[in-house]
Amino acid sequence: MIVKKSKFVKSMSAFAAFPGQGLPEIAMVGKSNVGKSSLINNMTGNSKLARTSSEPGKTRLVNLYLINEAFFLVDLPGYGFAKAPKQEKQKWADMIEGYLRGSEHLKRVFQLVDVRHAPTEDDQLMVEYLRHYDIPFTVVATKADKLSKAQRGRSIPVICRTLGVQPWEVMVHSSKDGTGKDKLLELIEAEIALPVENETP
Ligand SMILES: Nc1nc2c(ncn2[C@@H]2O[C@H](COP(=O)(O)OP(=O)(O)OP(=O)(O)O)[C@@H](O)[C@H]2O)c(=O)[nH]1
Numbered sequence: 049m050i051v052k053k054s055k056f057v058k059s060m061s062a063f064a065a066f067p068g069q070g071l072p073e074i075a076m077v078g079k080s081n082v083g084k085s086s087l088i089n090n091m092t093g094n095s096k097l098a099r100t101s102s103e104p105g106k107t108r109l110v111n112l113y114l115i116n117e118a119f120f121l122v123d124l125p126g127y128g129f130a131k132a133p134k135q136e137k138q139k140w141a142d143m144i145e146g147y148l149r150g151s152e153h154l155k156r157v158f159q160l161v162d163v164r165h166a167p168t169e170d171d172q173l174m175v176e177y178l179r180h181y182d183i184p185f186t187v188v189a190t191k192a193d194k195l196s197k198a199q200r201g202r203s204i205p206v207i208c209r210t211l212g213v214q215p216w217e218v219m220v221h222s223s224k225d226g227t228g229k230d231k232l233l234e235l236i237e238a239e240i241a242l243p244v245e246n247e248t249p
Pocket residue numbers: 078079080081082083084085086087099100101102103104105106107108124125126127190191192193194221222223224225
């Protein structure tokens with residue numbers, strides 16, 4: 049798929065109706081600073097679409113981006129940012145959960161993890177949550193540019209074991225050099241072509 053058009057549509061602090069609702073949605077989930085917003089920018093080829101930062105805790109709302117007038121990429125706040133005030137962390141968790149439970153058109157979640165590190169306990173809880181609510185997800189091991197191929201070969205099995213997924217289910221990605229971007233876009237293309245069936249609870 050070629051992304052020809054991408055635009056910001058809406059930010060929301062709690063799940064609510066939004067313009068264009070009904071089109072399929074693909075959401076980014078992962079700990080703070082893992083690269084969720086960067087992934088959206090990389091996939092759309094628009095480095096200014098979603099705001100990113102080297103400091104964790106940049107995305108603080110549910111942000112919707114309309115792509116090719118055909119589907120939404122949904123950027124979510126991160127979890128696991130230890131230094132954030134407790135109240136703020138709770139707010140972000142409520143937003144993530146509110147969106148994941150509220151959206152009727154969520155087709156797939158991209159569960160981001162840092163390719164360099166074993167997934168955290170929060171990552172494991174998130175994956176358990178997605179499984180529990182039958183939300184299809186793909187593990188995206190990002191920041192791949194930070195490791196050699198050999199190093200990735202050692203770290204992917206750790207990610208697989210920790211999250212209970214198979215190696216061929218993990219998409220290796222880098223927002224810096226574009227590794228894996230085309231595969232992710234193909235996956236989205238296949239996903240949005242499917243009819244909407246089981247709506248999330
Ligand atoms: N080298 C490298 N850096 C990356 C990659 N993806 C993201 N980054 C950097 O990681 C930092 C965090 O990226 P963001 O996209 O803002 O992360 P986020 O997950 O949206 O973070 P929050 O909004 O705080 O939850 C930024 O400094 C990015 O430039 C990548 O693939 N490779």
